[in-house]
Amino acid sequence: MNKYVWCALILLGLLAPFVVYPIFMMKLLCFALFASAFNLLLGYTGLLSFGHAAFFGGASYVTGYLVKNSGLTPELGVLGGTLFAALLGYIVGSLAIRRQGIYFAMVTLALAQIVYFVALKAPFTGGEDGLQGIPRGDLFGLINLGHVYHVGGSPLGLNLYYFVFVMFCLGFWVIHRTIHSPFGQVLKAIRENEPRAVSLGYKVDRFKLIAFVISASLAGMAGSLKSLVFQLASLTDVSWHTSGEVVLMTLLGGVGTVLGPLAGAFTVVTLQSELSSVGSWITVIIGSIFVICVLLFRRGFIGELGRLLKRSL
Amino acid sequence: MDISFQMVMSQVMLGLNNGVFYAILSLGLAVIFGLLNIVNFAHGALYMLGAYVALLGFTSLGPLLGMPDFHLNYWAALIVSPLVVGAFGIVVERTMLRRLYKFDHLYGLLLTFGLALIIQGVFTNFFNVSGDPYEAKPEILNGVVNLGFMMFPKYRLWVIVVSLLVCFGTWYVIERTKLGSYLRAGTENPELVKAFGVNVPLMITLTYGYGVALAAFAGVLAAPIYSVSPVMGSEMIITVFAVVVIGGMGSIMGSIVTGLLLGMVEGFTKVVYAPASSTVIFLIMVIVLLVKPAGLFGKES
Numbered sequence: 001m002n003k004y005v006w007c008a009l010i011l012l013g014l015l016a017p018f019v020v021y022p023i024f025m026m027k028l029l030c031f032a033l034f035a036s037a038f039n040l041l042l043g044y045t046g047l048l049s050f051g052h053a054a055f056f057g058g059a060s061y062v063t064g065y066l067v068k069n070s071g072l073t074p075e076l077g078v079l080g081g082t083l084f085a086a087l088l089g090y091i092v093g094s095l096a097i098r099r100q101g102i103y104f105a106m107v108t109l110a111l112a113q114i115v116y117f118v119a120l121k122a123p124f125t126g127g128e129d130g131l132q133g134i135p136r137g138d139l140f141g142l143i144n145l146g147h148v149y150h151v152g153g154s155p156l157g158l159n160l161y162y163f164v165f166v167m168f169c170l171g172f173w174v175i176h177r178t179i180h181s182p183f184g185q186v187l188k189a190i191r192e193n194e195p196r197a198v199s200l201g202y203k204v205d206r207f208k209l210i211a212f213v214i215s216a217s218l219a220g221m222a223g224s225l226k227s228l229v230f231q232l233a234s235l236t237d238v239s240w241h242t243s244g245e246v247v248l249m250t251l252l253g254g255v256g257t258v259l260g261p262l263a264g265a266f267t268v269v270t271l272q273s274e275l276s277s278v279g280s281w282i283t284v285i286i287g288s289i290f291v292i293c294v295l296l297f298r299r300g301f302i303g304e305l306g307r308l309l310k311r312s313l
Numbered sequence: 314m315d316i317s318f319q320m321v322m323s324q325v326m327l328g329l330n331n332g333v334f335y336a337i338l339s340l341g342l343a344v345i346f347g348l349l350n351i352v353n354f355a356h357g358a359l360y361m362l363g364a365y366v367a368l369l370g371f372t373s374l375g376p377l378l379g380m381p382d383f384h385l386n387y388w389a390a391l392i393v394s395p396l397v398v399g400a401f402g403i404v405v406e407r408t409m410l411r412r413l414y415k416f417d418h419l420y421g422l423l424l425t426f427g428l429a430l431i432i433q434g435v436f437t438n439f440f441n442v443s444g445d446p447y448e449a450k451p452e453i454l455n456g457v458v459n460l461g462f463m464m465f466p467k468y469r470l471w472v473i474v475v476s477l478l479v480c481f482g483t484w485y486v487i488e489r490t491k492l493g494s495y496l497r498a499g500t501e502n503p504e505l506v507k508a509f510g511v512n513v514p515l516m517i518t519l520t521y522g523y524g525v526a527l528a529a530f531a532g533v534l535a536a537p538i539y540s541v542s543p544v545m546g547s548e549m550i551i552t553v554f555a556v557v558v559i560g561g562m563g564s565i566m567g568s569i570v571t572g573l574l575l576g577m578v579e580g581f582t583k584v585v586y587a588p589a590s591s592t593v594i595f596l597i598m599v600i601v602l603l604v605k606p607a608g609l610f611g612k613e614s
Contacts, residue, residue: 048419048422095599095602095603098602098603098606099558099602099606099607101418102346102352102418102419102422103558105352105422106352106554106555106558107598107602109554110554110555110558110595111595113592113595114592114595117591117592121588240547244426244430280434280437281434281438282434283431283433283434284430284434284435285434286434287430287431287432287433287434288427288431289427290423290424290426290427291424291427291431293427294420294424295409295413298416298420
């Protein structure tokens with residue numbers, strides 16, 4: 001994609017909080033990063049993880065605990081959450097890559113369930129309540145992330161928004177660089193034809209594991225940011241519903257496209273906030289979108305658009 | 314803590330009771346996976362659906378038909394519920410799954426995941442998440458039996474016996490009869506079997522129908538033991554996935570045996586260290602992945 005598109009997107013991101021409710025925008029950015037990290041695995045390595053909520057939710061608990069109970073500054077909290085997700089990703093990844101295809105999905109789902117049980121039972125996670133009232137704190141001990149500006153009469157938490165936006169851009173840049181590096185080319189080779197990649201001499205398992213750890217870390221970063229935005233780390237974040245949601249976002253936007261996960265996250269997050277009045281019917285709607293998407297447009301929005309424009313987006 | 318023989322045995326027997334559910338469900342997954350190459354994520358939801366068909370048949374069918382005295386009894390539910398859910402499965406296979414065979418297997422998983430969400434979502438809207446009791450347990454299955462070493466609820470014993478019969482019956486049909494040989498041949502090479510004049514698409518449809526009917530059957534058996542709730546399936550399916558990873562889906566007998574054993578191990582863990590009992594199957598999965606990545610009965614390279 002050319003640089004004008006990127007500049008336009010960044011400008012859009014910078015101006016968005018003045019137009020859209022900032023909390024909504026931040027939720028969107030967190031889930032967009034989460035879906036993009038997931039897409040690195042599904043779209044570019046061909047691995048379907050059904051347990052990514054473990055990294056997203058696990059990191060959000062760790063960040064919440066570090067900031068709330070250990071009194072760390074938010075950037076250290078996010079760093080801690082991300083490192084935790086990386087470590088967890090290393091463990092889950094090493095186990096899961098021992099099986100292929102459909103089994104890989106089941107193994108990741110089952111391992112994520114262990115993390116769910118820990119979050120439910122461990123003494124430091126708050127059980128059913130989760131961690132509530134996580135403080136936003138002072139970035140580097142200097143900038144108050146909880147500060148609210150009054151622009152034209154409406155309160156805007158711009159400090160937090162721009163912190164989340166910068167972290168999002170950082171994460172997205174890492175994914176972009178990974179995809180377009182020689183390393184990323186090997187990942188695509190594995191996706192297209194694993195036996196051939198093996199016979200070319202690539203240590204496929206090591207590549208898969210590194211991709212898994214990168215994906216898990218960034219999913220964790222998204223979860224860490226989410227816990228600062230909502231001041232909450234809850235069981236929903238580690239449940240299989242969240243793992244399914246991120247699959248849907250990626251699928252809906254377009255697996256293996258750079259912009260797809262952003263479009264998918266935008267659609268799903270918007271649907272959730274617009275349809276919050278229908279209560280648990282939202283599960284039925286999400287399920288129906290899954291079915292329709294799998295049956296009718298497996299390439300997703302951006303994938304289909306890219307096919308029409310005859311270029312990769 | 315003094316661990317008596319009786320205490321261990323009673324928990325292991327209760328574990329076996331869970332184990333037969335794992336066995337029936339993982340057997341159904343294995344049968345479906347063998348022929349359709351699809352991991353049926355909706356299996357848990359259909360197990361739940363089976364329990365609800367029994368529950369609603371007992372409580373609401375009569376009034377709905379204008380016959381307030383009519384209740385679908387337990388024995389009828391054991392037949393009707395698998396038929397209803399099996400028919401539902403056949404419709405799903407004909408209208409949706411069929412379109413996906415030529416694509417990556419992952420799409421089958423995703424589609425059935427979507428179906429599971431729809432089914433669970435609908436029931437969550439109409440029913441209590443904490444569950445409703447199914448009160449149609451027949452008189453004859455009330456009470457306990459003396460097993461010599463312990464007293465055991467009659468109903469649970471019935472569940473274990475009938476489940477084992479169904480499991481080994483299925484194994485017998487698939488491994489020892491002519492119909493089963495068609496199925497196994499279809500698993501190996503559908504094109505060749507088609508060339509011999511066997512109606513493979515029909516076989517696939519019926520296989521899916523049978524697999525999900527098994528799930529519904531397990532759901533009816535479970536209804537009097539656990540309360541019938543919209544989330545009973547999703548809790549079950551993740552455990553059953555771990556069972557399937559441990560056993561491997563390549564072998565029918567493998568999935569039955571693994572299901573039974575893991576149920577008993579889970580029961581045993583309840584005696585030794587209760588908090589670990591909800592995760593022990595997942596931990597065993599981790600150990601199996603480390604020691605024998607292909608699974609205990611797996612043929613995967």
